[in-house]
Amino acid sequence: MLICAHHLAFNYGDSRILENVNIDVEKGDYLVIAGANGAGKSTLIKGLVGLKKPQEGVIHYSFEHKSNGLGYMPQQHVFQKDFPASVEEIARTGLPRDKGFSPFFSKAEKREVLRILNLLGIGDLARKSFSTLSGGQQQRVLLARALLASRELLILDEPTAGLDPLVTAEFYQILGTLNAKGTALVMVSHDLKLALKDANKVLYLQEGIAQLYSKNDFLQSEIGKKVVQK
Amino acid sequence: MTLLTEMFSYSFMVRGFIVGFIISLCAALLGSPLVLKRYSMIGDGLSHVSFGAMAIATALNWAPLSLAIPLVILASVILLNLSEKGTLRGDAFLGLISTGSMAVGVSAISLTKGMNIDVTNYMFGSILSMTQGDVYLSLVLGALIILSFILFYHEIFAVTFDETFARVSGGPYKAYKMLLAVLTAITIVLGMRMMGAMLISSLILFPAFSAMQVFGRFYQLIIASAILGVTAFLLGMVLSYFYALPTGASIVLINMSFFIIFYLIGRRKNA
Numbered sequence: 001m002l003i004c005a006h007h008l009a010f011n012y013g014d015s016r017i018l019e020n021v022n023i024d025v026e027k028g029d030y031l032v033i034a035g036a037n038g039a040g041k042s043t044l045i046k047g048l049v050g051l052k053k054p055q056e057g058v059i060h061y062s063f064e065h066k067s068n069g070l071g072y073m074p075q076q077h078v079f080q081k082d083f084p085a086s087v088e089e090i091a092r093t094g095l096p097r098d099k100g101f102s103p104f105f106s107k108a109e110k111r112e113v114l115r116i117l118n119l120l121g122i123g124d125l126a127r128k129s130f131s132t133l134s135g136g137q138q139q140r141v142l143l144a145r146a147l148l149a150s151r152e153l154l155i156l157d158e159p160t161a162g163l164d165p166l167v168t169a170e171f172y173q174i175l176g177t178l179n180a181k182g183t184a185l186v187m188v189s190h191d192l193k194l195a196l197k198d199a200n201k202v203l204y205l206q207e208g209i210a211q212l213y214s215k216n217d218f219l220q221s222e223i224g225k226k227v228v229q230k
Numbered sequence: 231m232t233l234l235t236e237m238f239s240y241s242f243m244v245r246g247f248i249v250g251f252i253i254s255l256c257a258a259l260l261g262s263p264l265v266l267k268r269y270s271m272i273g274d275g276l277s278h279v280s281f282g283a284m285a286i287a288t289a290l291n292w293a294p295l296s297l298a299i300p301l302v303i304l305a306s307v308i309l310l311n312l313s314e315k316g317t318l319r320g321d322a323f324l325g326l327i328s329t330g331s332m333a334v335g336v337s338a339i340s341l342t343k344g345m346n347i348d349v350t351n352y353m354f355g356s357i358l359s360m361t362q363g364d365v366y367l368s369l370v371l372g373a374l375i376i377l378s379f380i381l382f383y384h385e386i387f388a389v390t391f392d393e394t395f396a397r398v399s400g401g402p403y404k405a406y407k408m409l410l411a412v413l414t415a416i417t418i419v420l421g422m423r424m425m426g427a428m429l430i431s432s433l434i435l436f437p438a439f440s441a442m443q444v445f446g447r448f449y450q451l452i453i454a455s456a457i458l459g460v461t462a463f464l465l466g467m468v469l470s471y472f473y474a475l476p477t478g479a480s481i482v483l484i485n486m487s488f489f490i491i492f493y494l495i496g497r498r499k500n501a
Contacts, residue, residue, distance in 0.1 A: 093388040129446040
């Protein structure tokens, strides 16, 4: 068990938006968090990565959270799109920095960064300027950064927002491959059809209630049929 | 040449030169992360707070820095934390703080009689007002900032690029932000009396923004920004001495021309 959380409740401002949320993420899981806009998906993700304290309930992690047991891919800020930095430099910020302060990275660290970039098919862009990349390439760089932080568990908040359908499909393919190699994924997604190809669990948020389904149960449920048909 | 020697034969010029050089360097270094994080206007807000604090201190007959430094540090920490959320509140609050402190400052000055000279000094700066104490303080500040940028380069980079990610992956990200807030505050307070409350934020904005037009890497940006800031100071100083112009304004004029040149180079590069 990587994450084990029971009876979580979250407020947004003063109003309770989520209640009695139960989440179990096991090794190799691929959990999709879905629901309408404003259902509390992003709030829940922020809770899971420790950016927002739940009003009730506790989240247990099987790893030391603060030493990079989890790779997080937040939604991209507008200003990051033209940030003056190379692909390599940005990916490196995912590396654990627990070896004290040094302005330099070791050879092994640089090799690891390049290995992950190659894994995601962007090794040849390592020295390119981040701002010159396409939206899909930028998202891969941020995915690489998250992977450098953790190979065990990635938490992604709408990673394909704003990408065109073709690039989105490619991105989900990469996620599927990573998951098949053993990386657990927890992801907020609007592209349920694509996500459900490889996912094994769905957490559906609706009117403050979070219902956890296995993929097949979800596909056969009322809401599942409705959502996937769209 | 003889004019240059003459310029440095005055001890107040030498003091102003040292403090100004270091402040320009510090402001330009801090400028890169501040401008990239969309905190550009914090320098402006802080200079107004600094103005208010110094006016009150003068009215009470206290040493200006003893009140200004702690107050501006406090304001800096509050403002950096507020604008973290990028909400309307943070933006409006910056305006409230800066106009509010300006009003307090102006009132304090008008209630104290016989202080008209100081107002212009605080508004538009004066190179003559640097004391030996300012020289020491700026030397310490300069050393601190340069050391921070060398030792914590990657941390500053990470926090500037993506604070959310930096927070999640642990590490004392809050400490870096506090460090940035404190160093910015001291730079503003020290630089304000040279550049004036109205112009000090230009030292933070111009070099970084000019460099950004041309350079595409964070380290290049920081180095180029530092060089631009210091060069603009040197040329501005000479301009001000020879044409009897206010120092602050002269430095901004040079910075403006640098910006135009870099903007044109940047456009050609991207075309």
